[in-house]
Amino acid sequence: MNPLRPVILAAAGSDRVKRTLTTSPVSASMVRRFVPGETRSALVAAVRELLASGRAVSVDFLGEYTTDRARADSAVAEYLALINDLAALDTSAVPGGAAPLEVSVKLSALGQSLGADGPAIAAENLRVLCTKAGEAGVWVTVDAEDHTTTASTLAAIRQARPEFPWLGTVVQAYLYRSEDDCRDLANAGARVRLCKGAYREPDTVAHQHRAEVDRAYLRCLHTLMHGPSRPLVASHDPALIAAAAALAAQTGRAPGDFEYQMLYGIRTDEQLRLAARGDFVRVYVPYGTQWYGYLTRRLAERPANLAFFLRALAGN
């Protein structure tokens, strides 16, 4: 894990830094690398290109930690329109194209942090999205946020899965609890998107060192690949991608029985290489105006991005 990550994530929490970064012209070019657009029409244009190149998508309408009800309601409305748009797209160029397109959603964008009623509001909003997605033939996966939300998010997914068995869950390998969660979810046949984890977490709940996180990821991946579900290998790390390929071969999984997943704008050549050899590749594509939290997590993942962060803060 990037040793500067906690420093960047802590600085990103300051209002002054947020003001500076969201108005810096340097930010605009960096945002464009990771976020193809602020509007749904820009998003759909980017998704069409990805589909034509043989990659599937999971689309995230940016927004998180919503503290007012109206905003949560408008996120739901946007997702419903997004699901309609995705359902109309041509996926014939995606190998194993039988797997549906997908939306990714953060429960904190659907109201999870709206006080004591928040978890129930988010769970109901998730049900609304899943009902629409089920009718449209689109999948939904719930993103994993900071560890204070993990139990509530997993409870909402557990509650929804009997009605929507295709509902996906994100598991962050850096959390100590995740090996148990992977075991439970694999046994339940759930779709699990396994990532390393992108938030600043204390050592009471999460591994802090890169090698420990990588080892935890491999243990979780082993559990998922040996289980009955469709593992979603969300990483750009060449060693983990190679391990996933080896485990898939060992467990007799065909390319359509698991997915490689990467973020829009990161290791595009590798995404294309995997898709060209017939693997199922899904690209996570965020859009919207609320890109600040997403951008700072991407910057914090890579030491080389620190120079950008400092330049933007210095205003040039």
Ligand code: FDA
């Ligand atoms: P690692 O960080 O070791 O990166 C491996 C290589 O990938 C790097 O050497 C570099 O080449 C490239 N790379 C990675 N990040 C880069 C960046 N920001 N800029 C440029 N190059 C970069 N996290 C979370 O907490 N909750 C979630 O819900 C999700 N959801 C999610 C979905 C999908 C589809 C993916 C791929 C990832 C997430 N994540 C996430 C993010 C995840 O937790 C993690 O922070 C990043 O994927 C980076 O970890 P890697 O496994 O890629 O390894």
